[in-house]
């Protein structure tokens with residue numbers, strides 16, 4: 001089978017690899033129909049996150065080919081979606097819906113084979129995969145554009161909204177206009193926010209957020225956006241802020257713009273965030289919470305909303321490629337000409 005292969009920063013290609021097989025009795029093998037390229041894959045691509053030569057990618061929808069003898073809920077032919085990390089489903093953290101804290105958890109393409117591939121071996125399959133209500137023939141590019149964001153970016157945006165404690169009728173600011181930021185804006189609307197304001201640096205991406213019902217503010221790293229935010233929100237500051245970048249400047253902005261006694265959820269993986277002075281929280285009674293999204297926990301509810309037409313994250317995906325064009329997919333996202341690319345694998 002063919003799979004994306006990362007060799008060194010800036011270089012991604014396609015390699016022939018042995019077909020995966022069931023090894024443990026709780027495994028299944030999935031033939032992948034569509035896979036996603038995630039913004040976090042770009043950190044690897046750019047050499048900012050260490051990654052040895054090997055497979056990459058952690059978002060996929062596929063069809064079960066083979067099941068281990070202890071797999072109870074899946075059968076060959078089932079169409080499934082995977083969260084970006086697998087987990088055992090049995091421990092206390094999994095039962096609490098905090099699968100990233102499972103001691104057996106791992107991320108595809110980092111702790112396991114990559115998911116930008118024609119097939120993949122899935123451990124703890126009953127706990128990890130979620131069966132979809134469509135037949136294989138129904139999974140076309142349009143449907144895949146609605147589903148692949150649920151594997152990671154939309155679940156992560158949702159988690160940011162949950163961590164920030166967004167409630168119906170509140171005003172929410174989102175820091176960041178990447179796929180996670182736009183997802184957080186959509187998730188805040190889905191959670192009933194009365195007003196959502198996305199702060200970002202790229203006009204094209206802000207347009208996607210606007211189409212999803214958010215207001216937007218073009219910001220620059222040089223000046224504080226607090227006064228502009230206050231002006232846009234009729235003299236008030238947002239009740240909740242979702243930080244979706246992970247850089248020091250974004251944290252600073254999040255803590256500057258949140259209202260006194262407001263709260264900030266952060267889901268941008270912190271990169272080089274030096275410090276957050278406790279007095280900045282203490283002095284204004286601000287709550288701050290962050291963490292890796294339990295995508296597996298959110299998937300059933302998100303899938304239901306896609307099925308019922310209440311949720312359509314497809315505007316997040318603006319490119320569909322074959323695996324042979326994977327280098328182009330990475331390059332487009334790297335230079336910002338694509339928000340998110342998915343790969344048709346079969």
Ligand SMILES: [Zn+2]
Nearest residue numbers: 089091094102
């Ligand atoms: Zn667990």
